[in-house]
Structures are given as C-alpha cells and as structure tokens.
Amino acid sequence: MNIFTTCKKFASSHSILNLLTVNNLTVSTEHQSGSINILDNLNFNLERGKSLGVVGESGCGKSMMALAIMGLLPDNMTASGEVLFGSNLLSLPEKELCQIRGNKISMVFQEPMSALNPVLPIGFQVAESLRLHKNLSRHQAQQQASKVLDRVGLPSQKYSHSLYPHQLSGGQRQRVVIAIAMACSPELIIADEPTTALDVTIQAQILALIAELVFEENMSLILITHDLGVVAENTDEMLVMYAGRIVERGPTKNVFKNLAHPYTRGLFASIPDSEKVNSEQGLQSEYSQTNRLSTIPGRVPEFWERSKGCSFADRCPRVQPQCSSQVPEEIQLGTAHSTACFFHY
Amino acid sequence: MNQKKTDTSLLEIRKVVREYILPRQQLFSSAKRFRALDGVSLTINSGESFGIVGESGCGKSTLARTVMALEAPQSGEICFQGKILHALKAKDLRRVRSGLQMIFQDPYGSLDPRQSVGKIIAEPLSLLGKMTLKKRSEMVTEALDNVGLSPNDSVKFPHEFSGGQRQRIAIARALITRPALIVADEPVSALDVSVQAQVLNLMMDLRDRHGLAYLFISHDLSIVRHMTTKVAVMYAGRIVEQGRTQMLFDHAQHPYTRALLAAVPRTDPSRKKSKSAASSVPKIPDSNFETLSGNGCAYASRCPLVEDKCRNISPALQNIQAGSATCFENNPQEIKHKVACYKPYAALVKS
Numbered sequence: 001m002n003i004f005t006t007c008k009k010f011a012s013s014h015s016i017l018n019l020l021t022v023n024n025l026t027v028s029t030e031h032q033s034g035s036i037n038i039l040d041n042l043n044f045n046l047e048r049g050k051s052l053g054v055v056g057e058s059g060c061g062k063s064m065m066a067l068a069i070m071g072l073l074p075d076n077m078t079a080s081g082e083v084l085f086g087s088n089l090l091s092l093p094e095k096e097l098c099q100i101r102g103n104k105i106s107m108v109f110q111e112p113m114s115a116l117n118p119v120l121p122i123g124f125q126v127a128e129s130l131r132l133h134k135n136l137s138r139h140q141a142q143q144q145a146s147k148v149l150d151r152v153g154l155p156s157q158k159y160s161h162s163l164y165p166h167q168l169s170g171g172q173r174q175r176v177v178i179a180i181a182m183a184c185s186p187e188l189i190i191a192d193e194p195t196t197a198l199d200v201t202i203q204a205q206i207l208a209l210i211a212e213l214v215f216e217e218n219m220s221l222i223l224i225t226h227d228l229g230v231v232a233e234n235t236d237e238m239l240v241m242y243a244g245r246i247v248e249r250g251p252t253k254n255v256f257k258n259l260a261h262p263y264t265r266g267l268f269a270s271i272p273d274s275e276k277v278n279s280e281q282g283l284q285s286e287y288s289q290t291n292r293l294s295t296i297p298g299r300v301p302e303f304w305e306r307s308k309g310c311s312f313a314d315r316c317p318r319v320q321p322q323c324s325s326q327v328p329e330e331i332q333l334g335t336a337h338s339t340a341c342f343f344h345y
Numbered sequence: 346m347n348q349k350k351t352d353t354s355l356l357e358i359r360k361v362v363r364e365y366i367l368p369r370q371q372l373f374s375s376a377k378r379f380r381a382l383d384g385v386s387l388t389i390n391s392g393e394s395f396g397i398v399g400e401s402g403c404g405k406s407t408l409a410r411t412v413m414a415l416e417a418p419q420s421g422e423i424c425f426q427g428k429i430l431h432a433l434k435a436k437d438l439r440r441v442r443s444g445l446q447m448i449f450q451d452p453y454g455s456l457d458p459r460q461s462v463g464k465i466i467a468e469p470l471s472l473l474g475k476m477t478l479k480k481r482s483e484m485v486t487e488a489l490d491n492v493g494l495s496p497n498d499s500v501k502f503p504h505e506f507s508g509g510q511r512q513r514i515a516i517a518r519a520l521i522t523r524p525a526l527i528v529a530d531e532p533v534s535a536l537d538v539s540v541q542a543q544v545l546n547l548m549m550d551l552r553d554r555h556g557l558a559y560l561f562i563s564h565d566l567s568i569v570r571h572m573t574t575k576v577a578v579m580y581a582g583r584i585v586e587q588g589r590t591q592m593l594f595d596h597a598q599h600p601y602t603r604a605l606l607a608a609v610p611r612t613d614p615s616r617k618k619s620k621s622a623a624s625s626v627p628k629i630p631d632s633n634f635e636t637l638s639g640n641g642c643a644y645a646s647r648c649p650l651v652e653d654k655c656r657n658i659s660p661a662l663q664n665i666q667a668g669s670a671t672c673f674e675n676n677p678q679e680i681k682h683k684v685a686c687y688k689p690y691a692a693l694v695k696s
Contacts (some may be wrong), residue, residue: 057537170401199400199564204608226538229610253614268612270542272571292549293542293571299507300537 019187019220020046020069024081027061027068031304038064038077038303040244046237048187051214051221053235053252055228055267059300061244062224066190069222070107071097085188103133106181108210110193112173116165122176123149123161126183133184145183152179152209171202175209182213189214190222195230207234228268232256237336240264243301243311246330250337260339262316266296310341318343355391355525355558356412360384361421363407381407382418383582389575391525394552394559396573396590398566398605404582405562409530412560413447414438426525443472446519450531452511456503462489463499466518473522488517491554492547509540513547520551528560533568545572566609570594578602581643584662588682598665598682598689601644642686650688660685 027039039061046052056062068079071089083089085105089097106129109115117125126148127141136144146156152175154161165173174194181189191210195203211234214221223235231238231252238255240248240263248261259265272293298315307313313323322342330338363382370377381404389395397405410416412423417431424430428441446469449455456465466485470476486496492513503511512532519527532548533541545568551557563569569576570590577587578599586599597603641656642648648655662683 057539200566200608201400201604203610207610227610228538228612232612232614233610233616256612256614267538270539271612272542272545272567292546295542295546296539297543299509299540 017047018045019048019085021084022069022082023084025065025068025079025083026081027064027073027077027079029077029303033304036304036306038244039068039079041081042246044239044246044249046188046220046222048220049215049218050237051211051223051235053231053238054222054224054241055226055231055238056241057226057267057300059243059302060241061303062241063192064244065241066107066192066222066224069190070101070105072101099133102129102181102186103184104186105188105190106184106186108174108177108181108189108191108194110196112170112177112197113165115177116173118165121162121164122154122168122179125176126161126179129180129183145179148179148183149176151213152176152182153205154179170198171206174198174202174206178206178209178213182217185217186219188220188222190224192224193226194223196225196227203230210234228271240267243306244303245311245327245340247312247341248339249330250333251335254334254337258333258337258345260333260337260344261312261341262318262343262345263296263312264339265345266294266315266317269294270296354388355393355426356389356560357424358385358387358408358412359422359424360386361408361411361418361423363404363411363416363418380582382411384421385579385582385584386421387577387584387587389526389558389560391558392552392556393575394561394573396569396576397560397562397579398564398569398576399579400564400605403579405564405579406530407582408579409447409528409560409562412528413445414442439472443469443522444525446522446524446527448512448515448519448527448529448532451535452508452515453503453535455515456511458503460502461499462494462501462503462506462514465503465514466499466521469518469522484521488521491520491551492517507540508536509543512536512544516544516547516551520555523555524557526558526560528562530562531564532561534563534565541568548572566594566605578605583643583659583685585644585686586682586684587662592682596682596690598684598691599644599686600648600650600688600690603690650693652687654687660687665689665691 022042022044025039025042026037028035028037042065044052054062054065064073067073069083069089071092073079079090081090085100089100116122123142123145126145130136130141130144131138146161149159149161150156154172154175159172165176168176194210195206198206207230210221213219223231225231235252238249238252239246240261242263248255248264255264259268270293296315301311307324309324309326310316310328313319316323320343328340328342330340331344332338333344361382362380362384364378364380367377367379385408387395397408399405407416411418414423414430422429422431425441425445430438430441433441463482463485466488467481470481470484485499489496489498494510494513494517503514506514529548533544536544548559549572552559559572561569561573573590575588576590576593577584578601579585580601586593586597586602593602594606597606640659642659645651645655662685664681664683
C-alpha cells in the first residue's frame with residue numbers, strides 16, 4: 001500500500017509517460033533596474049513520442065527556454081526551478097550535462113551555416129558526436145555517420161561525406177544539422193526555428209523529415225517557431241508564449257478551434273491567409289477590417305520594459321484596469337486547454 | 346506628384362537578360378556564365394502592385410536591382426515612364442531615379458547607424474536639385490507623418506527604433522521624392538508577424554493615397570496574395586507563370602507554382618501529416634540553378650510531369666485557353682494568365 005501511494009505521488013509530479021517536466025522555470029538576469037525575469041514560472045510536460053510547438057514572436061523567450069533546458073544559458077543569466085529529464089538538469093554539474101547534451105537531448109538550430117563548422121567535412125561533424133558519446137572508433141563512427149546521412153536524404157553515392165558545408169545548399173546543410181542531432185538517437189530533439197532560413201518547398205521537406213524521424217525513433221520534439229502554420233501542421237500540443245510567460249496552451253487542435261487569448265487571436269489574425277480555418281469565429285469584431293490586415297498595435301516589449309500585470313495589457317483590445325496591476329492565472333477552458341487571461345474569448 | 350496619368354505603362358521590362366560570369370574552375374578553362382535573368386518581360390501600370398515570387402536564387406533580387414538601374418542588362422530593355430533606363434546618360438538617369446525608389450529587406454542593415462533619421466530621409470532629396478533648408482525639413486516632416494512617425498523622431502538615430510519603426514523610416518526615405526514606383530525587395534521578411542501586418546497595411550495605405558506602384562518581391566506567398574493584383578512566378582531566371590493574383594493562386598497551372606502553393610504551411614491542424622506519411626510532401630529535389638544547361642525547361646529536373654520534350658526545348662509563356670477565358674475582362678491593361686509549361690494543370694484535368 002505504502003509503495004502504491006508513493007508511486008502515485010511520484011506519478012503526479014513526474015509521470016512515467018512524461019519525458020520532460022518543467023516546473024517553475026524562471027530565468028533572470030541583472031539589469032540597471034535590478035533583477036529581471038526573462039522567463040517567468042514556466043510549467044509544462046512533454047510526453048514520450050509527442051511533439052510540442054512553442055509559438056511566439058522574437059523576444060518572447062522561446063529560444064531562452066530551449067537554452068535553459070539544455071543548460072546553455074549565457075553567463076549573466078541564472079535559471080531556477082526544475083527541469084526534470086530523468087534528474088533535474090538545472091542542478092547537474094557541467095560534466096554530467098555534457099553526457100546528456102547531444103546524446104539524450106539534442107538541438108537543431110535555425111541558421112545551418114553558423115551551426116556547422118565551415119572547415120570540417122560534414123561526415124566528420126556527424127561522426128564527432130558519435131565518437132564522443134558512443135565511444136565508437138573513428139572508423140565505426142564514420143560508418144555510422146554515413147548511415148545517418150543516408151537517413152536524412154544525403155546518400156553517400158550522390159553527396160560525398162567529405163564535402164564541406166559551403167558546398168551544400170541551405171536545405172542540404174539543414175539536413176546535416178539534423179543528422180548531427182539525430183546521430184546518437186536522442187530521446188528529445190529541440191528544434192529552434194529549424195526552417196526559418198529556408199524556402200517554402202525546402203521547409204516542407206525538412207519538417208516532413210523531422211516528423212518522420214521523430215515518429216520512427218519514438219523521440220519527442222519541441223518545435224520552436226514563430227509560424228502558426230508550421231505549428232498547426234506539425235505538432236500535437238502547443239504553447240503560446242508572450243513576454244516570458246505562457247499565455248495559452250493545449251492540444252494544437254483544441255487551441256486552433258478556439259483561440260482564447262487575445263494575443264493568440266491577434267497573431268492569428270495578422271497572418272494574411274485567405275484560407276484561414278476559423279474566420280467565422282468572430283475575428284472580424286476587434287481585429288480585421290476589409291482588405292486590411294488586422295494588426296496588434298505596438299510591439300513586443302523588451303524584457304526590461306515589461307509591465308507589472310499582464311504584459312500584453314498595453315496592446316490588448318480587451319484590456320481592463322485589472323490587467324495592468326495583476327498577473328492573470330491560467331484558466332482551464334476544456335480538456336488540457338488553458339489560457340492566462342482574465343477576459344479570454 | 347510627378348507621376349503622369351497616361352495610358353502607357355509605367356514600367357516595361359522587355360526580354361531582359363542578365364548574366365554573371367562565374368569564377369574559372371581552372372586556370373585555362375573558359376569562365377562559365379550564370380544567367381540570373383533569362384528573357385524576363387513584364388509590365389507594370391501606374392498605381393498597381395505587381396508581385397514576384399520564387400525561391401531564393403531564382404533571380405528575384407537581380408530583377409529588382411536591374412529595374413533600379415543598379416545593374417545593366419546584357420540584352421533587352423527596361424523602360425520606365427517611356428525612357429529606356431540603361432540608355433540614359435548618368436545625369437538624366439539621376440533625374441529619373443527620383444521616380445524610382447527601393448525598400449530593402451533588412452531594416453537594420455539599410456539605415457546608416459551614424460546618421461540621424463532626418464538626414465537619412467532627406468538624402469534622396471539631392472536628386473531633386475537644390476532646395477532651401479526649410480523646404481527640406483518640411484518634406485522630411487511630411488514623409489515622417491506619412492509613415493506614422495512623429496516629426497521629433499528626425500533627430501533620433503536608427504538604434505533608437507524597433508524593427509518595424511526602422512522599416513517605416515526606410516519607407517519614408519523611399520517616399521520623400523514622391524516616386525511613381527517603389528521596388529520592395531522582401532520588405533517585411535525580417536519583421537515579427539504582428540509588426541509585419543502593420544507595415545503591410547501602411548504600404549497599402551500609401552499606395553491608395555499616393556497612387557504608388559509596387560514591384561513587390563517576396564518568398565511569402567500569402568503576403569504576395571494579399572498585397573498584389575498581378576503576380577509572376579519566377580524559376581531559374583525565367584517567368585514560368587504570370588497572371589492576376591487571384592486567378593493565379595486559385596487556378597495555378599505550372600507544376601512549380603502548384604508545388605510552391607502546396608508547401609505553404611496553413612493554420613489548420615487537420616492538415617497535420619499522418620505520422621509516417623511524409624510522402625504527401627511534394628518531392629522536389631533541392632534547387633540547383635547553376636548546373637542548368639541552356640536548353641530545356643529549367644524545372645525539368647525537379648518536375649513530376651517531365652517528358653523528353655521538356656528537357657530539349659524550353660516551353661514559352663503562353664496564354665491558357667482551357668476554361669479560363671471567361672475570367673478575362675476585355676481590358677487591354679489586364680494581363681492574361683500565362684504559363685510556360687507543356688503540361689499545365691488545366692490540360693491535365695481535361696485528359
């Protein structure tokens with residue numbers, strides 16, 4: 001009995017299904033006016049084999065979140081809270097983190113040219129993490145690397161693995177970056193704007209490749225992007241971030257069915273897309289006019305400009321006095337769908 | 346407004362070819378040439394927005410630079426307000442340039458960080474000849490007002506502004522000479538989604554208020570669809586399809602256009618790919634424009650419908666007859682929906 005209750009207790013905080021649990025993750029930095037939170041109390045779970053989309057504009061902290069999970073924050077920032085991935089990553093010493101990075105959790109970066117080393121051949125770069133984490137010999141690692149490169153669509157018959165990054169196109173380079181991330185069969189892949197620098201046709205291929213690999217290896221994926229379309233088509237669950245906080249979350253389908261937070265709505269409405277799915281949802285009222293794009297007035301506040309209450313308050317069409325003094329708590333709207341807004345839709 | 350209300354078109358591009366000489370592979374080998382523009386023709390009427398879409402490397406930006414007379418074409422001509430740009434003398438070209446302005450992609454790179462905003466915006470005024478300081482500052486104030494910035498901003502420096510505001514400054518600089526045509530090369534791709542919409546709205550307002558024409562270059566199809574009335578799809582330096590925006594997007598004919606449209610992610614979760622079915626993605630190999638041979642359709646190596654004919658003779662831009670004839674109004678200014686392909690979609694549907 002005793003064991004059962006402890007198990008239950010354990011399960012509630014860090015379910016066995018959950019690969020990654022983030023509790024109260026706060027990242028702060030020193031600024032002229034004192035300590036400022038760049039990320040403010042983030043909480044979320046990610047189940048094994050699921051994909052999570054993180055949407056937000058630049059400056060909302062989505063990349064910071066990725067760096068905090070990987071333990072790669074710049075020196076002037078400190079993280080507190082818990083990032084449970086087996087153990088709490090935030091309290092692990094650097095040496096043990098190195099065992100996890102690139103091995104259990106790996107990252108796909110936005111700009112493939114700067115993520116790759118320009119003076120090393122691509123085969124070597126893929127083999128590097130294999131030699132480091134899997135203790136393979138140089139020869140074995142090279143062979144394994146060839147297999148991985150074949151997997152991501154760069155077969156060795158056509159693309160010699162002694163090519164250098166500058167000899168490849170943008171899409172091919174991003175495939176190499178994915179190969180490096182995939183090489184050690186990690187349990188979690190964090191893709192930070194993996195397709196922003198690419199053309200639409202290549203973007204579709206790269207996203208399909210990531211989806212395929214993630215499915216076949218039963219990995220989990222965190223897909224960070226500013227593109228609502230990319231999230232809609234590629235993720236099971238999503239978080240919408242604004243100014244360091246999560247403002248809306250839920251299964252992707254549910255969120256798109258009922259965009260609850262004014263920011264999510266504004267973001268959705270400002271995309272010029274004639275084939276929007278829920279245009280009949282009354283988006284006309286506050287946002288769109290005929291033939292003009294609806295906009296969110298103002299801009300994303302810099303992290304030192306964030307207000308005391310809801311940080312979206314001064315751009316929000318539904319703002320009330322309460323908003324600028326109090327930070328809204330998350331409100332449950334339905335199955336797993338919640339939003340942090342007093343006056344949500 | 347120095348824009349003439351005439352029946353003739355504002356900008357006419359006729360069979361423009363622009364080649365670049367690639368570096369020699371070996372000391373004595375002959376240098377290869379890369380055709381960035383291969384016989385591009387299009388017409389823009391005043392007050393009209395014309396969109397150019399295509400992947401990176403297809404020649405969009407070269408077209409912009411050629412239209413701006415920053416580069417001379419090897420053959421063909423560019424006619425702006427009835428004058429052939431590259432045939433003009435430097436002095437005359439300077440005069441024409443005031444009617445022709447450009448907005449660049451990166452608002453961080455295109456504004457001199459050491460000049461005040463007022464100075465940046467006033468710089469194109471030197472094209473208009475001498476003017477008094479008072480007149481100058483009046484025009485700067487007006488330009489700032491036009492783009493929704495305050496006159497006090499003219500003493501500030503670019504670093505004091507956000508990305509969206511910087512792009513407004515770039516637009517003010519383009520507007521100050523009262524141009525008839527603005528070439529906008531990816532004007533919002535460096536901006537956040539919510540700010541993007543603000544800048545696009547501003548551009549549409551200015552078009553309506555000042556009768557501007559835009560040559561709007563973007564890789565974002567949904568933005569082009571929203572902003573323009575006519576559009577041309579470029580591939581490897583050629584126009585493969587052109588027509589009225591609505592028409593072209595709703596009834597895309599060229600396999601490349603169709604692949605482009607299919608690749609745009611939509612905000613519709615029901616389109617989420619079934620896990621293992623990456624096959625739904627059109628399998629287009631990566632573009633490799635440099636290895637093109639002179640003959641044949643440039644898209645042949647990536648095209649799912651390729652035939653022997655495509656590899657040998659390049660298809661010319663032709664009107665589409667099937668089913669779409671009813672949609673054209675009897676207006677000589679209207680462009681016809683044209684496609685350069687032996688197997689356009691309409692023909693496939695028929696058979």
